[in-house]
Amino acid sequence: MSTSVSQTSIPKHFDPASVEEKWYRFWEENGFFHSEPDDRESYTVVIPPPNVTGVLHMGHMLNNTIQDVLVRRARMLGKNACWVPGTDHASIATEAKVVQKLRKEGITKADLTREEFLEHAWEWTDEHGGIILQQLRKLGASCDWERTRFTLEDDLYESVIDCFIELYDRGYIYRGKRMINWDPEAQTALSDEEVIHREEQSKLYHVRYRIKNSAEWVTIATTRPETILADTAVCVHPEDERYQNLIGKTAIIPIVEREVPVIADEYVDMEYGTGCLKITPAHDENDYQIGQKHDLEIIDMLNPDGTLSEAAEHYIGSDRFEARQRIIDELEEREQLVDTEKINNKIGYSERTDAVIEPRLSLQWFCRMDELSRPAHENVMNDNIQFHPAKFKNSYNHWMENIRDWCISRQLWWGQRIPAWYYGHGKDDYVIAKTENEALEKAREKSGTPSLGRDDIRQDEDVLDTWFSSWLWPITVFDGIKDPDNEEINYYYPTDDLVTAPEIMFFWVARMIIAGYEFRNEKPFSNVYYTGIVRDSQRRKMSKSLGNSPDPIKLMEQYGADGVRAGMLFSSPAGNDLLFEEQLCEQGRNFANKIWNAFRFLSMNKKEETDYSPELRIDESNLVDRWMFSRLHETIDAINNDMESFRINEALHKIYSLIWDDFCDWYIELIKADERGAKIPADRLARGLNFFEQLMKLLHPFMPFITEEIWQHIRPRETGEAMIVASWPQFDSTAVSEDDQALFGTIQRIISAVRNIRAEFKMSPNDEIELLINAKDKQTEEAFRQNSWIFEKLQTIARFEVKAGLSKPGTSASAVVEGSEIFVPLEGFVDIEKERERIQKEINRLEGFLKSVEGKLSNEGFINNAPEAVVQREQNKKQDTETNLEKLRGILSELTA
RNA sequence: GGGCGAUUAACUCAGCGGUUUAGAGUGCUUCCCUUACAAGGAAGAAGUCGCAGGUUCGAAUCCUGCAUCGCCCA
Incomplete structure (x- = not known):
């Protein structure tokens, strides 16, 4: 055995750790990730910005792997690929974290001024921000890091404020008192989208209220008995016969002993509870509507932190849930609690703090959505912007048709501060202005008080919803708001593909589309790829709180970034959830190792480390070359189609199978040297390595590290010849030959049949056999004869004979493959009974098949209606099967010994 | 309550335009450390494609209903 240097220097197992960092640095340092506008077609992706203080989780892994696959392929296709990374300031989440951290240090937010608090927040951001971006590098993400943006940096801040002012001027933004979702933990309003509704078992309390000046009672049902303290009416359905006599009377609220009217409204559902509703206009959306209609008093009984206010009169200062229990107890004591129903x-719940949301009447800023959203609605429905998979159009449509105004103010400090300035206490005593000076001027004018000074105006304390900044992301990353006609925005916008989770379709995707049309009069992207949700084996969503998510960094250390990437993509078609198991990564790692060893083997066969020069032409006289060439191009075409329709896992499966099943299992086996220990002849090796290079190109978007490593090893390359910028293989339809594939396929099946015989009769692969083939016809005989070397290479054969009309030798194991009879003489070896069983089994299989084919052919409807080609195919199948069966039966009859 | 989706081998999943008695990975059985790879090779077993109807020459695939599970919205 030869012991060349190369053979010993390449390790048997691929070690990802040793190459990943090296190549990542190489790519980055040589500017391969960086994009500048030029003459090429642009391909642009903006990252869904992760929370600035977040850490990488499996969802990010999947999402960013997919983006990287798209971006790397586009780059190889010669496009000017630009993937813009960045982070989101995530106001609620980040502010909550900072508040928590300060609390540990004994500082409460109330002790600090806004400026002091923001200092702490920035400190925190500087410390933790960007960790996630560092982690993405480990994954191989080919982001243009020079373009990294942050939603709260100065330029983006200013852009958001500009947009607010613009929308205000266009009449879309208004301030209004509305029922909003109040998070008592974060002490801020939330948009409807930030509230998660969970079905829970709870109790419906039936409470009776006394009717004034009467012995009568009226029983209401409520799930929130504490709000009784703020009731200002009792309501029944106007047609409810049970309660006709009560309408217009006065009921007395228990505990507070307040007198309230009994009113009638069609809103009441007579079937639900007792059919009698208590009305609390300050703490329920629907009650508020009824309150407005009937001009009811509004009593707000809750403090911002969820404790009872003075207005509650009782249990002042106690928490809402504590108060609930105490009120239940008191009602029971007073014998006014008549029933408790499960x-x-x-x-x-709050998406961010998980606190139970309180509907609360509050003065907030809103963005009117009806008109604004119209182009966004249309352009998705008409496929101007495509969703992948398209089924998500339905939910988009539904949301758009029922779109509600967007509550955009948050009672937080971490975010873009609302540019509203108040000069009085009246509802309209405010101006919208970018600066204090401008505000002062406007305020003087609007109020008609030229003497107003700086101290007379104060800016709104609240900030804008984070999504009010990220909906501009595809525009602001190219400074398209502040500088609407700059070269970059004109070149990169609209971007091409967006990869995100369906969970944020409304939060983000829909709003980006709205902003795109409003501020650029153009869509923000052409395709939206929705990934699935990564779940654990129990189908639970992976989350930090459950602790069921593996640490992606550790996973990559264990299986290699390539292994994890491939593992995640194997079973995650667009929009389908991914049940993550480490086994998937194992499959990816094993694949990397397989490729590594194929490379190792080919390298071992080079005479010198550097003696390889590519041979781009195949050996036309060699069936194996022609077959591999055909398979390669067939697959290039298929992968291109898959990628264009975002079937990324399909594309990966195809390249996986081409490399493993075709190239490793057959092609490499067949280019091996004829003699033990000898090297592969140089010309064969050159062609083999050329195929290998093509395969590495096709795989590169999926597994960037190992492909670059091998690419650079195969032969010396200039920096500009790196894999990452290599050209994507061009599909050549003339390379695809059905005939070559059919012939090679037949040979493969004959080899398999022989292997099966060996296995059944417990022969070792090294036992010499004779292989005799009675070819179907002269033409087949000639084809097999020409390719006899293939049989001899893959089987240990003492004698190979092929002839049309060859008669069956004495005792032998047999098989029939596509009309040709295969004989392996096994004097003394063969167990006749066993052979009969084998043949009989095959006969049974074919008979079953024949029956189904005959069934079709005997159906007149099929003959008359099916396309001619389909009928013809069935007829061919019938004939072929009959021929095979006939031969097998002949073989079987001779076995009656 | 409204909408969307899923149900395919023991497990996790593909299956795009209707037509080789349904594919992959894992697991399982048998054999093999055969001149790269045991993280490997060879052979094999394993599925009435959730149930019931319908359309069709032909249905895992299209339609309707049902069951179970999931997601989104109110």
């Missing part, structure tokens, strides 16, 4: 109802 029911399922939906309870809203």
Whole structure:
């Protein structure tokens, strides 16, 4: 055995750790990730910006792997690929974290001025921000890091404020008192989208209220008995016969002993509860509507932190849930609690703090959506912007048709501060202005008080919803708001593909589309690829709180970034959830190792480390070359189609199978040297390595590190010849030959049949056999004869004979493959009974098949209606099967010994 | 309550335009450390494609209903 240097220097197992950092630095340092506008076609992706203080989780892994696959392929296709990374300031989440950290240090937010608090927040951001971006590098993400943006940096801040002012001027933004979703933990308003509704088992309390000046009672049902303290009416359905006599009377609220009217409204559902509703206009959206209609008093009984306010009169200062229990107890004591019913109802929780949401009447800023959203609605429905998979158009459509105004103010400090300035206490005593000076001027004018000074105006304390900044992301990363006609925005916008989770379709995707049309009069991207949600084996969503998510960094250390990438993509078609198991990564790692060893083997066969020069032409006289060439191009075409329709896992499966099943299992086996220990002849090796290079190109978007490593090893390359910028293989339809593939396929099946015989009769691969083939016809005989070397290479054969009309030798194991009879003489070896069983089994299989084919052909409807080609195909199948069966039966009859 | 989706081998999943008695990975059985790879090779077993109807020459695939599960919205 030869012991060349190369053979010993390449390790048997691929070690990802040793190459990943090296190549990542190489790519980055040589500017391959960086994009500048030029003459080429642009391909642009903006990253869904992760929370600035977040850490990488499996969802990011999947999402960013997919983006990287798209971007790398586009780059190889010669496009000017630009993937813009960045982070989101995530106001609620980040502010909550900072508040928590300060609390540990004994500082409460109330002790600090806004400026002091923001200093702490920035400190925190500087410390933790960007960790996630560092982690993305480990994954191989080919982002243009020079373009990294942050939603709260100065330029983006200013852009958001400009947009607010613009929308205000266009009449879309208004300030209004509305029922909003209040998060008592974060002490801020939330948009409807930030509330998660969960169905829970809870109780419906039936409470009776006394009717004034009467012995009568009226029984209401409520799930939130504490709000009784703020009731200002009792309501029944106007047609409810049970309660006709009560309408117009006065009921007395228990505990507070307040007198309230009994009113009638069609809103009441007579079937639900007692059919009698208590009305609390300050703490329920629907009650508020009824309150407005009937001009009811509004009593706000809650403090911002969820404790009871003075207005509650009782239990002042106690928490809402504590108060609930105490009120239940008191009602029971007073014998006014008549029943407790178990029911399922939906309870809203804060997406960020998980606190139970309180509907609360509050003065907030809103963005009117009806008109604004129209182009965004249309252009998705008409496929101007395509969703992948398209099924998500349905939910988009539904949301758009029922779109509600967007509550955009948040009672937080971390974010873009609302540019509203108040000069009085009246509802309209404010101006919208970019600067204090401008505000002062406007305020003087609007109020008609030229003497107003700086101290007379104060800016709104609140900030804007984070999504009000990220909806501009595809525009602001190219400074398209501040500088609407700059070269970059004109070149990169609209971007091409957006990869994100369906969970944020409304939060983000829909709003980006809205902003795109409003501020650029153009879509922000052409395709939206929705990934699935990464779940654990129990189908639970992976989350930090459950602790069921593996640490992606550790996973990559264990299986290699390539292994994890491939593992995640194997089973995650667009929009389908991914049940993540480490086994998937194992499959990816094993694949990398397989490729590594194919490379190692080919390298071992080079005479010198550097003696390889590519041979781009195949050996036309060699069936194996022609077959591999055909398979390669067939696959290039298929992968291109898959990628263009975002079937990324399909594309990966195809390249996986081409490399492993075709190239490793057959092609490499067949280019091996004829003699033991000898090297592969140089010309064969050159062609083999050329195929290998093409395969590495096709795989590169999926597994960037190992492909670059091998690419650079195969032969010396200039920096500009790196894999990352290599050209994507061009599909050549003339390379695809059905005949070559059919012939090679037949040979493969004959080899398999022989292997099966060996296995059945417990022969070792090294036992010499004779292989005799009675070819179907002269033409087949000639084809097999020409390619006899293939049989001899893959089997240990003492004698090979092929002839049309060859008669069956004495005792032998047999098989029939596509009309040709295969004989392996096994004097003394063969167990006749066993051979009979084998043949009989095959006969049974073919008979079953024949029956189904005959079934079709005997159906007149099929003959008359099916396309001619289909009928013809069935007829061919019938004939072929009959021929095979006939031969097998002949073989079987001779076995009656 | 409204909408969307899923149900395919023991497990996790593909299956795009209707037509080789349904594919992959894992697991399982048998054999093999055969001149790269045991993280490997060879052979094999394994599925009435959730149920019931319908359309069609032909249905895992299209339609309707049902069951179970999931997601989104109110």
